[in-house]
Amino acid sequence: MSNATDIPFATTLLVRDTCLCLHAQRAARALARLFDDALRPAGLTNGQFSLMMSLNRPEPPPMGPVAKLLAMDQTTLTAALKPLQRRGWVEVFPNPRDKRGRLLRLTPEGMRVLTAALPIWESTHAALEKTLPEGNAERLRQDLQALA
Amino acid sequence: MSNATDIPFATTLLVRDTCLCLHAQRAARALARLFDDALRPAGLTNGQFSLMMSLNRPEPPPMGPVAKLLAMDQTTLTAALKPLQRRGWVEVFPNPRDKRGRLLRLTPEGMRVLTAALPIWESTHAALEKTLPEGNAERLRQDLQALA
DNA sequence: CTAATTTCTATTGATATCAATATATATAGT
DNA sequence: ACTATATATATTGATATCAATAGAAATTAG
Numbered sequence: 001m002s003n004a005t006d007i008p009f010a011t012t013l014l015v016r017d018t019c020l021c022l023h024a025q026r027a028a029r030a031l032a033r034l035f036d037d038a039l040r041p042a043g044l045t046n047g048q049f050s051l052m053m054s055l056n057r058p059e060p061p062p063m064g065p066v067a068k069l070l071a072m073d074q075t076t077l078t079a080a081l082k083p084l085q086r087r088g089w090v091e092v093f094p095n096p097r098d099k100r101g102r103l104l105r106l107t108p109e110g111m112r113v114l115t116a117a118l119p120i121w122e123s124t125h126a127a128l129e130k131t132l133p134e135g136n137a138e139r140l141r142q143d144l145q146a147l148a
Numbered sequence: 149m150s151n152a153t154d155i156p157f158a159t160t161l162l163v164r165d166t167c168l169c170l171h172a173q174r175a176a177r178a179l180a181r182l183f184d185d186a187l188r189p190a191g192l193t194n195g196q197f198s199l200m201m202s203l204n205r206p207e208p209p210p211m212g213p214v215a216k217l218l219a220m221d222q223t224t225l226t227a228a229l230k231p232l233q234r235r236g237w238v239e240v241f242p243n244p245r246d247k248r249g250r251l252l253r254l255t256p257e258g259m260r261v262l263t264a265a266l267p268i269w270e271s272t273h274a275a276l277e278k279t280l281p282e283g284n285a286e287r288l289r290q291d292l293q294a295l296a
Numbered sequence: 297c298t299a300a301t302t303t304c305t306a307t308t309g310a311t312a313t314c315a316a317t318a319t320a321t322a323t324a325g326t
Numbered sequence: 327a328c329t330a331t332a333t334a335t336a337t338t339g340a341t342a343t344c345a346a347t348a349g350a351a352a353t354t355a356g
Contacts (some may be wrong), residue, residue, distance in 0.1 A: 021182070025218075100335065102335070131294075139287070144174070147179060210304080211304075226307085
C-alpha cells in the first residue's frame, strides 16, 4: 500500500538514469577493477600505479600537491602511502624548506616496480580506448576534467 | 642520477593526462565529496542515497541485480547494507523463491529518510549541471555508461 | 535421480575514502 | 617580537572497496 511519502518509481528511474555522481561512481568502479586486474601481476592497484607515477618527477613533491593532483583528501594520501612505504617502494622524508611538511619520492625498487607496470598500463589503456568510438576518449577526458 | 630503468618525465605526464581510469577516479572522488556534503544533513552519503533509491521498486530486488546496477562487487553491497540495516532503513529478508538468496527493501523510516534526501539531490544535481556547458551532462552520462 | 557445476550470498583481510580532530610550523597583523 | 591565523600533515573512527574463500541451494549433465 502506498502513502503520501512514497517516491514514485518514475522518480527513482529518473535519478538512476541522470545522476552524474552515480554514473561516475559506476564507471570509476568498473575501470578500477579493469586496471586492478591487469596490474595485479605487477603487484599494484590502479590507485597505487597513479600515485607512484605521480611521484616520478624531477623534484620530490610535498604531499599536498600530490593529493590535489589525485583529487583525494590529504588523509587518504597519508593512508595510501602506508603500504607503499612498508614495501619500500616510496620514501617519505622531511622537507628541509618547511619543517611541517614531508616530501615523497620513489625508491629505486619502487621505480623498478613502476617500470614493470608501465607496459601493462599501456596495453590495457590502448585496449580500453579501442572499445570506445573514435574521439570519445579525448572528449570524455575533457568532460571528466571539468568535474575534478 | 638517472639510470636505464627510469621512466621519462614526459611519460609520466602522458599517463597523467590520458589515463581514463585516473580521470574517472578523480571525478568520482570529487562528485562523491560534493554529494556527501550536500546530503550530510539528511544523514546519507552519495552511495547510500543511490543504493536506497535503487531499492524503491514495486518488488523487493535480490542483491545480485542491485550490485550489478551499481556496478559494485557483491561483497561491497553486503557491507554497504550493514549500516543501513543497523539504522533500520533497509530490510534484508529471505527470498521465498530461492532459498540461497535474500531480498532488499526500504523500511517506512528508510523511505522517509530517502524522501527527505530527494530535494537535496535535486538541487545539488541541478546546480552541478548548470556548471557544465549545455549538452555536456547528457553526453557525459552516455560516455560513462559505455564504461560501466 | 545423482553428481558435478553453477549461482547467490556471507565472512575475512587488506586497502581506500573521508570527517573530525590534533599538532607543529609558517605567515600575517600589530 | 608577539599574537592570531593559516598551512601541512597525522591519527582515529566509520564506511567503501574488492580478492579469496566458503557455504548453501539451484541447475545441469549423465
